[in-house]
Amino acid sequence: xxxxRLGRLGHESSVIIYGGFALAAVDQDEADRSVQQxxxxxxxxxxxxxxxxxxxxxxxxxxxxxxPDAFLATKTxxxxxxxAWAEIERSLERLRVPRVDLLQLHAVGxxxxxxxxxxxxxxxxxxxxxxxxxxTVGVGITGHGHQAPATHLEALRRFPFDTVLTPWNHAxxxxxxxxxxxxALVAECQRQDVGLxxxxxxxxxxxxxxxxxxxxxxxxxxxxxxxxxxxxAFALRQPGVTGFxxxxxxxxxxxxxxxxxxxxxxxxEEVDRVLSSAPDYSSPFLNMPF
Numbered sequence: 001x002x003x004x005r006l007g008r009l010g011h012e013s014s015v016i017i018y019g020g021f022a023l024a025a026v027d028q029d030e031a032d033r034s035v036q037q038x039x040x041x042x043x044x045x046x047x048x049x050x051x052x053x054x055x056x057x058x059x060x061x062x063x064x065x066x067x068p069d070a071f072l073a074t075k076t077x078x079x080x081x082x083x084a085w086a087e088i089e090r091s092l093e094r095l096r097v098p099r100v101d102l103l104q105l106h107a108v109g110x111x112x113x114x115x116x117x118x119x120x121x122x123x124x125x126x127x128x129x130x131x132x133x134x135x136t137v138g139v140g141i142t143g144h145g146h147q148a149p150a151t152h153l154e155a156l157r158r159f160p161f162d163t164v165l166t167p168w169n170h171a172x173x174x175x176x177x178x179x180x181x182x183x184a185l186v187a188e189c190q191r192q193d194v195g196l197x198x199x200x201x202x203x204x205x206x207x208x209x210x211x212x213x214x215x216x217x218x219x220x221x222x223x224x225x226x227x228x229x230x231x232x233a234f235a236l237r238q239p240g241v242t243g244f245x246x247x248x249x250x251x252x253x254x255x256x257x258x259x260x261x262x263x264x265x266x267x268x269e270e271v272d273r274v275l276s277s278a279p280d281y282s283s284p285f286l287n288m289p290f
Contacts, residue, residue, distance in 0.1 A: 001014045001015065001016065001041060001042030001043065001257075001260070002014070002015045002236075002260075003015065003044070004242045004243060005195075005242070006045075006071070006163065006195035006197075006242050007162060007163060007189070007193050007194045007195030007196070007242070008162060008192075008193040008194070008195075009101075009102070009137065009138045009162050009163065009195055011045075011071045011101065011195075012044075012069070013044065013045040013071055013195075013242055013243055014042055014043045014044045014045050014243060015236055015242070015243040015244070015260065016041070016043050016243060016244065016246055016256060016257065016260055017043070017045045017046075017047050017197060017243050017244065017245045017246065018035075018038045018043050018045065018046040018047060018245075018246060018253075019047060019199075019245040019246040019247060019248045020046065020047050020048030020049065020052050020055040020056075020059060020074075020248075021048075021049070021052045021053075021055060021216070021217075021248030022034060022055075022216070022246070022247075022248045022249050022250045022252075022253065023035075023048070023052070023053075023054065023055035023058040023059060023250070024052045024053030024054060024055045024216065024248065025053050025054070025216060026054075026058065026250060028058060028061070030250055031058035031059070031250075032061075032062075033250070034250040034253060035059065035062045037253055037254065037257075038253060039066070039067070041253075041257045043257075044066070044067065044069050044070050044071060045070075045071040045073070045243065046059065046066065046070065046071070046072050046073070047073045047074075047075075047165075047245055048073070048074050048075070048091075048095070049074055049075035049076075049077065049104075049106050050074065050075065050076055050077060050087045050088075050090065050091050050106075051075075051077045051106065052248075056074065056091055056094035056095050057094045059095060060094055060095050060096040061096070063095055063096055063097050064096070071101045071102070072095070072097065072100045072101050072102075073100060073101060073102035073103075073104060073138075073140070074091045074095065074100055074102075074103065074104070075103070075104040075105070075106035075107075075142060076088055076091070076103065076104075076105065076106055076123060076126070076127065077106040077107055078123050078126075079113070079116040079117055079122060079123050080121060080122060080123060081121050081122060081123060081125040081126045081129075082121075082126070083123075084123035084125075084126035084127065085126040085129065085130075088103065088126060088127070088130050088135065092135065098135070099134060099135050099136060099137075100135070100136050100137075101136070101137050101138060102136060102137065102138040102139075102140050102162070102163060103127045103130055103131070103135075103136040103138070103139060103140070104139075104140035104141060104142050104163070104165065105117050105123055105124060105127060105140070105141045105142065106142055107142060107143055107144060108141055108142065108143045108151060108152075108155070109143035109144045109145035109147055109148045109151060110143075110145065110147045110148075110151055111147075111151055111154065113143070113151075114151050114154060114155055114158075118155075118158060118159065124139075124159065127139050138162035138163055138195075139161055139162050139163075140161055140162055140163035140164065140165065140195075141155050141161050141163075141164055141165070142164075142165035142166070142199075143165075143166060143167075144167060144199070144200075144285060144288065145167070145285050145288065146172075146175070146178055146283065146285050148166050148167055149166050149167070149168075149178065149181040149182040149184075149185045150181040150184075150185075152164045152166050152185055153181065153184055153185045153188055156185075156188050156189070156192060156194065157188075160192060161194060162194065162195060163194060163195040163196070163197065164185065164189060164194055164195070164196050164197070165197045165198070165199060165245070166182070166185065166196070166197075166198060166199070167198065167199050167200045167285070168182055168198040168199075168200070168201065168235060168238065168241070168244075169198075169200050169201050169202070169203060169231060169234065169235065170230075170231065170234045170271075170272075170275040170276075170281070171203075171205075171275075171281050171282055171283055172200070172283055173234075175283070186238070186239070186240040186241075187240075189240060190240050195242050196240055196241055196242055197241070197242050197243055197244065197245065198235055198238075198241055198243075198244045198245070199244065199245045200219070200284055201231055201232060201234075201235035201244040201245075202221045202222045202228055202231045202232065202246075202247050202252070202256060202259075203217075203219045203220075203221055203222075203247075203284040204219070204220045204221055204222045204227070204278075204280065204281055204282075204284075205219065205220050205280055205281060205282045205283075205284060205286075206219055206220065206282075206284055206286055206287045207219070207220045215247070215249040215251065215252065216248060216249045217247050217248050217249055217252075218284075218288070218289050218290075219284035220284075221247045221249075221252060223252065223255060225255070225258065225259065225262065226274060227274060227275070227278055228255055228256065228258075228259035229259040229262040229263050229266060230263075230266060230270070230271045230274035230275050231259070231275065232244075232256065232259040232260050232263045233263035233264075233266045233271045234271050234275060236260070236263065237268070237271070
């Protein structure tokens with residue numbers, strides 16, 4: 001699998017990042033199968049969060065076996081220093097590690113949330129303490145929603161984060177304002193040598209009202225080979241992007257890996273044709289359940 005340098009952290013990360021939400025509600029046997037599948041595919045970057053159900057506990061038995069080139073990231077969704085510190089300590093215990101490669105402020109998607117985590121006594125202070133005490137190497141920020149790229153650009157103006165994890169796909173790129181914000185974020189990440197990762201690469205839309213979700217994801221993903229390959233190709237062909245987080249369902253990992261392999265054969269024109277004509281394709285943030 002292709003690997004790309006994760007900004008100034010220097011890690012050569014697989015372009016598919018293992019999305020740890022896939023482990024939130026599975027048993028250990030399923031978690032074991034999925035993590036082994038990821039390793040067999042060449043994935044070496046694993047991303048979880050304290051709020052992802054049992055994900056940290058499910059990944060914990062594997063952390064000593066991921067290999068010397070593995071990259072382990074987790075997130076705190078707390079907004080205050082003390083609550084975030086307690087959550088970081090719990091994450092390390094659940095993951096069975098003395099340190100992680102990256103700690104991220106989780107789900108910071110608008111300026112109000114950014115103000116909270118960066119205020120005196122905010123969660124950023126806990127993450128910086130963790131870095132100072134050797135519990136993490138990198139400090140990152142993540143977020144959902146249409147304001148996320150602009151929010152993350154402002155975050156980089158206030159603090160030199162090592163990584164950003166922000167939304168990007170073909171449907172979002174059709175919105176001129178979102179696209180402009182994202183491209184401005186790309187430019188700033190390149191200027192500061194920040195590792196830029198994306199989420200929602202294979203999101204198709206919100207589930208229709210009243211429809212039961214077929215996957216554990218809160219949005220409906222693409223799951224057919226044609227649209228998956230085009231969506232993956234679009235995500236990976238954006239200059240400045242290190243990689244994208246796989247959708248949070250173990251059943252989707254194999255199809256996404258296959259899509260990454262098929263994506264190389266698609267021309268830019270084919271990618272645009274497939275996604276521009278895709279039925280019921282829209283932002284997954286029109287109706288977020290959180």
